[in-house]
Amino acid sequence: MFELLGIPPQALFGQLLLGLINGSFYAMLSLGLAIIFGLLNIINFTHGAQYMLGAFVAYLLLQYLGVGYWGALLLAPIIVGAFGIVLERLMISKLYHLDHLYGLLLTFGLALILQGLLRNEFGISGLPYNIPSQLSGGQNLGFMFLPNYRGWVVVASVIVCFGTWFMIEKTRLGAYLRAGTENPTLVGAFGINVPRMITLTYGFGVALAAFAGVLAAPIYSVNPNMGAELIIVVFAVVVIGGMGSILGAILTGFGLGIVEGLTRVFYPEGSSVVIFVIMAIVLLVKPAGLFGRTA
Amino acid sequence: MKKTGLIVGGLAASLMATSALAQDIDVKIGVLNDRSGLYADLSGEGSVIAARMAVEDFDAASKGINVEIVSADHQNKPDVASNIARQWIDDEDVNVILDVPTSSAALAVHEVLRDSNALMLNSGAATSDLTGEACSPNTVHWTYDTWALANGTGSAMVQQGGESWFFLTADYAFGHSLERDTAAVVEANGGEVVGTVRHPFPGQDFSSFLLQAQSSGAQVIGLANAGGDTVNTIKQAAEFGITQAGQSLAGLLIFLTDVHALGLEAAQGLVLTESFYWDLDDETRAWSERFMEAKGDMPTMVQAGVYSAVLHYLKAVEETGSTDAEPVMAAMKSTPTSDPLFGEGEIRADGRKIHDLYLFEVKSPDESEGAWDYYDVLATIPADSAFRPMEEGNCPLVE
C-alpha cells in the first residue's frame, strides 16, 4: 500500500484537516490579539480568559435564559465585548503612556482573577454544552469522518477572520483606525473621537475571543482553565505572524494549526512545544515575525 | 520540642486509656487535596465534609477524643504537597493526612511522612507504587489504585470480546504506569496491544489522537489519562463517531463527577471500575443523601473513602488511646474494617486496604431515572481478587 512517511495518505489528509480546524481557533484568537496590539499597543493577556468567558456566557444563557447556541453566538460576544469595554475604560486606558510590560502584567492579573472566580463558582470538571441539532452528525469524506460541527467551525472562522481583515484594511472605518494608531492627534483634529474608537476596538477584539469561545463550547468542555494554556500558544502565534499584523495573525494561525496537527502524527509528545520552537527560530531569523514590518 | 511533648502526651494518654474512663486525646486530621484544580470536584471540599461526617458518626466528642480538621490545597503539585505536609507535621502537630489525590503529590507526601510520627490514609491517588516497592509503614492506600482499575476494567473488556487494544495515554509518568498496568492485564487475559499514542498533558483537542486510534482498527481504545483529559477524549470520540463505528472506549480512571460533567449522552456505554457508588444499597443511599445535603453533589468514591478511613482511624485511636503512628497503624492493620460504605474489609501488611470493587456501565439517557442515576452494576469483583496480590508488589514490609 502507498504510504507517505509511514502514514497512509488518507490518514494524513484527515490529520491536515484536523490541524486546520484547530488552526481556526488560533486564527480567531490571534486575530483579536493582533488587532488589540496593533491599535492599542496593549498585550492582552486576558484574551484567554475572555475566550473562556465567551463559552461560559453561552452556557449561562442556555441554563438561565434558555437562549440556544445561535443566540449565544450573537449575544455572548456582545456581552463579553461590553465587559471588555468596561475593563478598557476603567483600567487599561490608564496604561497607554507606559511600557508594554505594564499592560501585560495588568491583563495577566485580570486573567488570574477571572479564572479564579469562575473556578470558585463552577469548579473545574467542565460543564456540558451540546452541539446544536442542526449541526450534529457528520460527513464521511472517505478518508475520515468529519463532524458537521467541525466543518462549521472552519467556515465560521474563515468568514470572521477575512471579514475583519477586509474591514480594517479596505474600508474607510479601518483607515481611520489605522490612522488613529499612527497619529492620534492628527486624526483627532479631523473630528474623530480617537479614545472612543480605541475603546470600541478593544471591545471588538474581546468580542472575537468570546466568539471563538462560543464556537469552542460544544467541542471542548466549558471550564475556567480552557483559555489558560491556550493563551501562551496564541501569543506565540501572534509573535510568529508579526505583532500587530492582521493578515499575519490569520495566516499563521491556520498554518500553525496544520503544523501542530502534523506533529501530532509524527511526534505526538512534541506537539505542545513545536510552536515555541518555531517561534524561537522565527524571532532569531526574522525578528519582526513572518509578516511584521521591521521596527 | 513540640514533638517530644507530643510523644510524652501520647504515652500519658495511652496509660490513661487502660483505665477505660473518658480519655482526653487531641487528634488533628489534615485533609490535603485539590481544592481549585482538576480534581477539586472529586476530592476538594467534599472530602472535608466526608471527614467531618465521620467524626460526627463516630461520636468522637463523647468518647473523649477532640478532633480538629484542617485542610489545604496542594494544587496537584508535589512541591506544594510536600511543603504543606512537612509544615503540618513539624509545626502544627497534624496526626494524620487524608485524601491526597494526584499520584505525584501523593508520592511526595508519602516520602515526607516516612519515618515521621504521622500517617497518610490516601483515598484520592491512583498510583499502586504507594503499596509497591516504595511502600511505607506510615501509609495506607484506601480506596482504589491503578492496578485494581486496570485489572477490573481490562479483564472485563477482554472477556467481553475486546481483544485488541489501542492506548491513548497522557504523556506523563502516571499515564505511562496506567498504560503499563492495563497492557499487562490485557495480555494476561489473551488480548493484544496494537498501538499506543501519547498526548501532551493537559490536552484540549484529542481528535488527532482519536483518529490514529481509529485507523489502528483496535476493538478497544484504552484511555490512560485522567480528569479533564478523559472527559474531553470521550466527548470527542462521540463527536467523531468512534463509538458508533464499533470501537469501544475503556476509561481507566473515571469518577462519578467526570460522568456528571460529560452528560449521559456522551458517556453512555462506558465501562469503568470503582469501589463505591452512592446507589449500591440502602446504607450507601442514606449516607449519600446526607452528603448531598451538605455538598450539593453526590459523593465520589474518593470522598466516601475519606469517610471510611477517618472512621477506622478514630476506632484505632480509641482502642490504643494514642495518636502515635506506630501503635495506631498496628491497631488499624490488626482490626478488620467495617463501615456502611465499603462493607467489610482489611488493611494488609503492605498498607493496601482491600474491599470489593464494582464494574459499572454508564446508563443511556433513557435508562437514567433522574439526576445522578448514572451506573448499572455489571459485576462485583470480590476483595481478595480485586487488588494486586501482596507478593507481586515487592513491598519490603511484607516478609
Next chain:
Amino acid sequence: MAGETRVAKAITPKSLSYAQGMPRHHLALFAAFLTIAVLAPFFLYPVFVMKVLCFALFACAFNLLLGFGGLLSFGHAAYFGSASYIAAHSAKVWGLTPELSILAGTVVAAFLGLIFGYLSIRRQGIYFAMVTLAFAQMVYFFALQAEFTGGEDGIQAVPRGELFGFISLEADRAIYWLVLAIVFFGILFLYRIVHSPFGQVLKAIRENEPRAVSLGYQVNRYKLATFVISATFAGLAGGTKALVFQLASLTDVHWAMSGEVVLMTLLGGMGTIFGPIVGATVIITMQNYLATFGAWVTIIQGVIFVIGVLAFREGIIGVLSRKIKKPL
C-alpha cells in the same frame, strides 16, 4: 531630584559611588535583614523561612536583569528549574555533597543562561520576553520528557547530605544556616554588581541605549553578562531550594514560575535593592497562609497584579524609597 519620580533612576552615581562603599542606610538594612533572618527560624517554621530566602535570591537575580538591565525575561523559570533538577539529581543519584550539588546546578544554569542569553539579547522589549519564553518552554518540555527528571513526579526524597562530607544537614535548623549564607552572600554580591562600574554602565544602557553605544560601550556584551549573572543566581536559588525541599519538580520550570518571579519583583519594587526581598516574602507568606482557600490565592494574586500596576508601579519599597527620599 530624579529619585523622587522614578525609583531606579534615583540611584545616581554621585550618591552611591562604588568607591564610597555602602551607604549607611543600606548597611543598616542589610544588618536588619541578617538579624531578622538569624532570629526567624527560632520563631517561625524554618522550612518556610528557607523558602522565602530562596525566592528572595531568585527575585533579586531576576531584578538585576529587569530592574537594572531593563530586560523583561519571561522565562527565568528555566534557570531556576534546571538548576533545581541538576542539584537534586547530583545529590540523589551521584551522591555529591550538598555544596557540590548546588554548584553543579548553578553551573548548568549559568551555561543555559549563556546560550539563551546570547541568542535573545539581540531582541528588545516584547520580542525579548517572547524569545526567553520560547526557550523556557523548551526546557520545560525537556524536563517533562527526559528520564532523569521523573516526569510530573519530579525527583523526590533528595538527601540533604553532609556539608563538605561531614556536617549533616538533615535537620531543618542545620541546613538553614547554609541556606542563609548562600542567600545573604548571593544578594550582597548582586548588590556589589549593581554598585560597581559595570552596574553604572548597565544603568546608562537602560536609560539611553544609543547614547551608551555612542560612548563606545559594547552594549550587547554588557547585556549578555547581566543575563548570565542573573541566570546563574536564579540557578543558585533553584539548586538550594531543591535541597531544602528535597524535591525538584515541574513547578520549578513551568512558565507560571516565571510569572511569579515577575510578580514578586514588581510588588516589591523593581530596580530597588530590597524590593524583591520584600516582594518574595509577601507572596510566599500569602501562598503559605492562604493555601486553605483554594482558588482565592489565584484571585488575590491577580488583584495584587492589578492594583500594583494601576496604583503602585514603584512597588512597596519603591514607594517607601520615594517617601524617605533615599534609594533602597
